[in-house]
Amino acid sequence: MSDEAGHVTVTGTSGQSYTLHFGTNAMCRLEAISGRAYHEVYRELQSGTPRMETARQLVQAVLIAPAEPTADAAGDALDDLGGIDVLLLSLQPKTLPPGAAA
Protein backbone atom coordinates (compact mmCIF):
# COMPACT_ATOMS: atom_id res chain seq x y z
CA MET A 1 0.00 0.00 0.00
CA SER A 2 1.41 3.42 -0.93
CA ASP A 3 0.31 6.88 -0.04
CA GLU A 4 1.25 9.81 -2.25
CA ALA A 5 -0.56 13.16 -2.31
CA GLY A 6 -3.68 11.61 -0.87
CA HIS A 7 -3.66 8.67 -3.31
CA VAL A 8 -3.70 5.19 -1.80
CA THR A 9 -2.91 2.11 -3.90
CA VAL A 10 -4.14 -1.18 -2.51
CA THR A 11 -3.65 -4.65 -4.02
CA GLY A 12 -6.55 -7.06 -3.80
CA THR A 13 -6.42 -10.82 -3.20
CA SER A 14 -6.75 -11.34 -6.95
CA GLY A 15 -3.61 -9.29 -7.60
CA GLN A 16 -5.59 -6.37 -9.01
CA SER A 17 -4.38 -2.91 -7.92
CA TYR A 18 -6.87 -0.28 -6.82
CA THR A 19 -6.06 3.39 -6.44
CA LEU A 20 -8.19 5.32 -3.99
CA HIS A 21 -8.23 9.06 -3.46
CA PHE A 22 -9.94 10.57 -0.42
CA GLY A 23 -10.00 14.12 -1.78
CA THR A 24 -12.60 16.84 -1.91
CA ASN A 25 -13.99 15.66 -5.25
CA ALA A 26 -14.31 12.11 -3.92
CA MET A 27 -16.30 13.38 -0.94
CA CYS A 28 -18.56 15.30 -3.33
CA ARG A 29 -19.08 12.09 -5.33
CA LEU A 30 -19.86 10.28 -2.08
CA GLU A 31 -22.51 12.89 -1.27
CA ALA A 32 -23.99 12.59 -4.77
CA ILE A 33 -24.08 8.78 -4.58
CA SER A 34 -25.39 8.52 -1.03
CA GLY A 35 -27.57 11.62 -0.91
CA ARG A 36 -26.07 12.46 2.47
CA ALA A 37 -23.34 14.77 3.75
CA TYR A 38 -19.95 13.04 3.70
CA HIS A 39 -19.50 13.41 7.45
CA GLU A 40 -22.78 11.60 8.06
CA VAL A 41 -21.54 8.70 5.91
CA TYR A 42 -18.25 8.62 7.79
CA ARG A 43 -20.09 8.64 11.10
CA GLU A 44 -21.97 5.55 10.01
CA LEU A 45 -18.79 3.83 8.84
CA GLN A 46 -17.11 4.60 12.15
CA SER A 47 -20.08 3.32 14.14
CA GLY A 48 -18.82 -0.22 13.61
CA THR A 49 -22.04 -1.43 12.07
CA PRO A 50 -22.20 0.24 8.66
CA ARG A 51 -24.64 -0.94 6.04
CA MET A 52 -22.98 -2.77 3.14
CA GLU A 53 -24.52 -0.30 0.71
CA THR A 54 -22.76 2.55 2.52
CA ALA A 55 -19.41 0.74 2.34
CA ARG A 56 -19.90 0.12 -1.36
CA GLN A 57 -20.84 3.79 -1.91
CA LEU A 58 -17.60 4.86 -0.25
CA VAL A 59 -15.53 2.60 -2.51
CA GLN A 60 -17.42 3.77 -5.57
CA ALA A 61 -16.72 7.40 -4.63
CA VAL A 62 -13.03 7.12 -3.80
CA LEU A 63 -11.89 4.59 -6.43
CA ILE A 64 -10.05 6.43 -9.21
CA ALA A 65 -8.34 3.41 -10.83
CA PRO A 66 -10.11 1.55 -12.30
CA ALA A 67 -11.93 4.78 -13.00
CA GLU A 68 -15.63 5.55 -12.56
CA PRO A 69 -16.74 2.15 -11.32
CA THR A 70 -20.38 1.11 -11.26
CA ALA A 71 -21.94 0.19 -7.91
CA ASP A 72 -21.49 -3.51 -8.74
CA ALA A 73 -17.83 -3.01 -9.74
CA ALA A 74 -17.26 -1.15 -6.49
CA GLY A 75 -18.83 -4.05 -4.62
CA ASP A 76 -16.53 -6.52 -6.39
CA ALA A 77 -13.52 -4.34 -5.55
CA LEU A 78 -14.63 -4.26 -1.94
CA ASP A 79 -14.77 -8.08 -1.86
CA ASP A 80 -11.37 -8.32 -3.54
CA LEU A 81 -9.90 -5.97 -0.92
CA GLY A 82 -11.13 -8.18 1.90
CA GLY A 83 -14.36 -6.53 2.85
CA ILE A 84 -15.26 -3.33 4.59
CA ASP A 85 -13.49 -4.10 7.88
CA VAL A 86 -10.14 -4.71 6.20
CA LEU A 87 -10.58 -1.63 4.01
CA LEU A 88 -11.40 0.67 6.89
CA LEU A 89 -8.57 -0.69 9.05
CA SER A 90 -6.08 -0.10 6.26
CA LEU A 91 -7.31 3.42 5.67
CA GLN A 92 -7.71 4.91 9.12
CA PRO A 93 -6.81 7.38 10.36
CA LYS A 94 -4.67 9.22 7.82
CA THR A 95 -7.10 9.07 4.92
CA LEU A 96 -10.15 10.21 6.82
CA PRO A 97 -11.04 13.75 5.83
CA PRO A 98 -10.65 16.32 8.61
CA GLY A 99 -13.96 16.84 10.34
CA ALA A 100 -15.15 13.32 9.50
CA ALA A 101 -14.62 12.09 13.05
CA ALA A 102 -17.82 11.85 15.06
Added chain:
Amino acid sequence: MANRERGELRLVAPDRSYLLRLVVETCCELEDRTSRELSAIVAGANAGRATDLRWLLWAGLQDAHAAAFPAPEDAGRLADRLGGLAALRSVVVALIQLNEDDSPPEASGQAAAEPPGSRWRQLYIDARRAGIAPDQFWRLSLRELWRELAAQREVLERDRTLAWMTAALTRTKTLPALDRFIGRRPVQQTPEQMRGMLAILKAQYPKTRHAKGTSCQTKQVM
Protein backbone atom coordinates in the same frame (compact mmCIF):
# COMPACT_ATOMS: atom_id res chain seq x y z
CA MET B 1 -3.94 43.14 -1.78
CA ALA B 2 -7.51 42.08 -1.23
CA ASN B 3 -10.07 44.79 -0.54
CA ARG B 4 -12.48 43.28 1.96
CA GLU B 5 -14.86 46.21 1.56
CA ARG B 6 -15.31 45.15 -2.06
CA GLY B 7 -15.96 41.60 -0.91
CA GLU B 8 -12.51 40.32 -1.85
CA LEU B 9 -10.79 37.52 0.04
CA ARG B 10 -7.16 36.51 -0.53
CA LEU B 11 -6.70 32.75 -0.68
CA VAL B 12 -3.11 31.61 -0.25
CA ALA B 13 -2.34 28.19 -1.73
CA PRO B 14 1.10 26.51 -1.51
CA ASP B 15 2.01 27.52 -5.07
CA ARG B 16 0.26 30.87 -5.50
CA SER B 17 -2.54 33.04 -4.17
CA TYR B 18 -6.04 33.63 -5.51
CA LEU B 19 -8.56 36.43 -5.19
CA LEU B 20 -12.02 35.25 -4.21
CA ARG B 21 -15.04 37.46 -4.89
CA LEU B 22 -18.65 36.37 -4.92
CA VAL B 23 -20.33 38.48 -7.60
CA VAL B 24 -24.01 38.64 -8.52
CA GLU B 25 -23.55 37.19 -12.01
CA THR B 26 -21.76 34.10 -10.69
CA CYS B 27 -24.37 33.60 -7.98
CA CYS B 28 -27.08 33.49 -10.64
CA GLU B 29 -24.97 31.07 -12.70
CA LEU B 30 -24.45 28.93 -9.60
CA GLU B 31 -28.21 28.71 -9.02
CA ASP B 32 -28.69 27.83 -12.69
CA ARG B 33 -26.06 25.09 -12.62
CA THR B 34 -27.26 23.53 -9.38
CA SER B 35 -31.00 24.20 -9.77
CA ARG B 36 -30.92 25.36 -6.17
CA GLU B 37 -31.28 28.70 -4.42
CA LEU B 38 -28.08 30.35 -3.22
CA SER B 39 -29.45 30.40 0.33
CA ALA B 40 -29.82 26.59 0.26
CA ILE B 41 -26.24 26.17 -0.99
CA VAL B 42 -24.96 28.48 1.74
CA ALA B 43 -26.94 26.55 4.35
CA GLY B 44 -25.46 23.30 3.03
CA ALA B 45 -21.95 24.72 3.18
CA ASN B 46 -22.49 25.94 6.73
CA ALA B 47 -23.64 22.42 7.61
CA GLY B 48 -20.38 21.06 6.18
CA ARG B 49 -21.60 19.49 2.92
CA ALA B 50 -18.55 19.02 0.69
CA THR B 51 -20.53 19.57 -2.52
CA ASP B 52 -21.83 22.96 -1.41
CA LEU B 53 -18.43 24.02 -0.06
CA ARG B 54 -16.86 23.13 -3.42
CA TRP B 55 -19.56 24.99 -5.37
CA LEU B 56 -19.04 28.15 -3.32
CA LEU B 57 -15.27 28.00 -3.74
CA TRP B 58 -15.80 27.60 -7.49
CA ALA B 59 -18.18 30.59 -7.47
CA GLY B 60 -15.70 32.72 -5.54
CA LEU B 61 -12.97 31.95 -8.08
CA GLN B 62 -14.99 32.92 -11.15
CA ASP B 63 -14.52 36.69 -10.96
CA ALA B 64 -10.71 36.62 -11.23
CA HIS B 65 -9.80 33.05 -12.19
CA ALA B 66 -12.63 31.68 -14.33
CA ALA B 67 -10.31 30.32 -17.02
CA ALA B 68 -8.34 28.22 -14.53
CA PHE B 69 -11.44 26.85 -12.81
CA PRO B 70 -14.08 26.06 -15.43
CA ALA B 71 -15.60 23.20 -13.43
CA PRO B 72 -16.26 22.60 -9.72
CA GLU B 73 -13.86 19.62 -9.87
CA ASP B 74 -11.05 22.12 -10.54
CA ALA B 75 -12.02 23.94 -7.35
CA GLY B 76 -12.03 20.57 -5.58
CA ARG B 77 -8.43 19.94 -6.64
CA LEU B 78 -7.47 23.39 -5.33
CA ALA B 79 -9.16 22.50 -2.03
CA ASP B 80 -6.95 19.40 -1.81
CA ARG B 81 -3.86 21.57 -2.31
CA LEU B 82 -5.08 23.82 0.50
CA GLY B 83 -5.25 20.86 2.88
CA GLY B 84 -8.60 19.26 2.20
CA LEU B 85 -12.09 19.74 3.46
CA ALA B 86 -11.23 21.43 6.76
CA ALA B 87 -9.26 24.13 4.93
CA LEU B 88 -11.97 24.42 2.29
CA ARG B 89 -14.59 24.88 4.95
CA SER B 90 -12.71 27.66 6.74
CA VAL B 91 -12.17 29.54 3.45
CA VAL B 92 -15.77 29.23 2.34
CA VAL B 93 -17.18 30.17 5.74
CA ALA B 94 -15.00 33.31 5.66
CA LEU B 95 -16.29 34.11 2.16
CA ILE B 96 -19.89 33.62 3.29
CA GLN B 97 -19.43 35.85 6.34
CA LEU B 98 -17.82 38.55 4.22
CA ASN B 99 -20.83 38.64 1.90
CA GLU B 100 -23.65 38.33 4.41
CA ASP B 101 -26.49 40.81 4.29
CA ASP B 102 -26.29 42.28 7.78
CA SER B 103 -29.27 44.61 7.40
CA PRO B 104 -32.33 43.71 9.48
CA PRO B 105 -34.92 41.54 7.65
CA GLU B 106 -37.60 44.24 7.72
CA ALA B 107 -35.13 46.71 6.17
CA SER B 108 -34.06 44.42 3.34
CA GLY B 109 -37.71 43.68 2.60
CA GLN B 110 -37.06 39.98 2.11
CA ALA B 111 -40.25 37.96 2.06
CA ALA B 112 -40.41 34.67 3.96
CA ALA B 113 -41.31 32.58 0.91
CA GLU B 114 -40.44 33.72 -2.58
CA PRO B 115 -40.76 31.98 -5.93
CA PRO B 116 -37.39 30.98 -7.47
CA GLY B 117 -35.58 33.85 -9.13
CA SER B 118 -37.86 36.53 -7.75
CA ARG B 119 -35.25 37.71 -5.26
CA TRP B 120 -32.73 38.48 -8.02
CA ARG B 121 -35.44 40.26 -10.02
CA GLN B 122 -36.33 42.43 -7.03
CA LEU B 123 -32.67 43.06 -6.22
CA TYR B 124 -32.07 44.16 -9.81
CA ILE B 125 -34.99 46.60 -9.65
CA ASP B 126 -33.84 47.94 -6.27
CA ALA B 127 -30.30 48.36 -7.60
CA ARG B 128 -31.52 50.22 -10.70
CA ARG B 129 -33.59 52.48 -8.44
CA ALA B 130 -30.40 53.13 -6.45
CA GLY B 131 -28.73 54.36 -9.64
CA ILE B 132 -26.66 51.27 -10.37
CA ALA B 133 -26.16 50.61 -14.08
CA PRO B 134 -27.19 47.15 -15.40
CA ASP B 135 -23.60 46.05 -16.16
CA GLN B 136 -22.45 47.35 -12.81
CA PHE B 137 -25.13 45.31 -11.01
CA TRP B 138 -23.94 41.96 -12.34
CA ARG B 139 -20.32 42.77 -11.43
CA LEU B 140 -21.03 43.79 -7.83
CA SER B 141 -19.98 41.51 -5.03
CA LEU B 142 -22.79 40.58 -2.67
CA ARG B 143 -21.12 42.69 0.03
CA GLU B 144 -21.16 45.73 -2.24
CA LEU B 145 -24.73 45.05 -3.31
CA TRP B 146 -26.06 44.94 0.27
CA ARG B 147 -24.27 48.23 1.01
CA GLU B 148 -25.62 49.95 -2.09
CA LEU B 149 -29.13 48.89 -1.16
CA ALA B 150 -28.64 50.00 2.45
CA ALA B 151 -27.49 53.41 1.17
CA GLN B 152 -30.54 53.56 -1.09
CA ARG B 153 -32.82 52.85 1.88
CA GLU B 154 -31.20 55.72 3.80
CA VAL B 155 -31.70 58.11 0.86
CA LEU B 156 -35.34 57.02 0.64
CA GLU B 157 -35.79 57.56 4.37
CA ARG B 158 -34.20 61.02 4.11
CA ASP B 159 -36.50 61.99 1.24
CA ARG B 160 -39.58 60.79 3.10
CA THR B 161 -38.54 62.69 6.22
CA LEU B 162 -37.97 65.83 4.15
CA ALA B 163 -41.43 65.53 2.56
CA TRP B 164 -43.02 65.01 5.97
CA MET B 165 -41.19 67.97 7.51
CA THR B 166 -42.12 70.25 4.60
CA ALA B 167 -45.77 69.32 4.99
CA ALA B 168 -45.55 69.81 8.76
CA LEU B 169 -43.94 73.27 8.47
CA THR B 170 -46.67 74.54 6.15
CA ARG B 171 -49.11 73.81 8.98
CA THR B 172 -47.23 75.76 11.68
CA LYS B 173 -48.25 79.35 12.57
CA THR B 174 -44.70 80.55 13.14
CA LEU B 175 -41.60 79.26 11.46
CA PRO B 176 -39.13 78.10 14.12
CA ALA B 177 -35.65 79.59 14.14
CA LEU B 178 -33.28 77.65 11.90
CA ASP B 179 -30.85 76.93 14.73
CA ARG B 180 -33.62 75.47 16.84
CA PHE B 181 -35.15 73.62 13.90
CA ILE B 182 -31.95 71.87 12.93
CA GLY B 183 -31.08 71.26 16.57
CA ARG B 184 -28.04 73.52 16.67
CA ARG B 185 -27.41 75.01 20.12
CA PRO B 186 -26.62 78.73 20.18
CA VAL B 187 -23.02 79.49 21.01
CA GLN B 188 -22.69 80.57 24.65
CA GLN B 189 -20.39 83.57 25.24
CA THR B 190 -17.92 83.49 28.06
CA PRO B 191 -17.97 86.39 30.61
CA GLU B 192 -14.78 87.71 29.02
CA GLN B 193 -16.37 87.72 25.58
CA MET B 194 -19.44 89.50 26.97
CA ARG B 195 -17.27 92.17 28.60
CA GLY B 196 -15.38 92.60 25.34
CA MET B 197 -18.59 93.05 23.38
CA LEU B 198 -19.86 95.64 25.89
CA ALA B 199 -16.61 97.55 25.56
CA ILE B 200 -17.00 97.64 21.77
CA LEU B 201 -20.61 98.80 22.05
CA LYS B 202 -19.66 101.46 24.58
CA ALA B 203 -17.03 102.84 22.25
CA GLN B 204 -19.39 102.85 19.26
CA TYR B 205 -22.42 104.48 20.90
CA PRO B 206 -22.29 107.77 22.76
CA LYS B 207 -24.10 108.40 26.02
CA THR B 208 -27.58 109.74 25.38
CA ARG B 209 -30.07 111.29 27.67
CA HIS B 210 -33.70 110.38 27.29
CA ALA B 211 -36.49 112.74 27.95
CA LYS B 212 -39.10 111.43 30.28
CA GLY B 213 -41.74 109.46 28.41
CA THR B 214 -39.74 109.05 25.19
CA SER B 215 -38.45 105.82 23.88
CA CYS B 216 -34.84 104.81 24.25
CA GLN B 217 -33.01 105.60 21.03
CA THR B 218 -29.36 105.71 20.23
CA LYS B 219 -27.59 107.70 17.62
CA GLN B 220 -24.96 105.91 15.67
CA VAL B 221 -21.73 107.83 15.55
CA MET B 222 -20.17 106.03 12.66
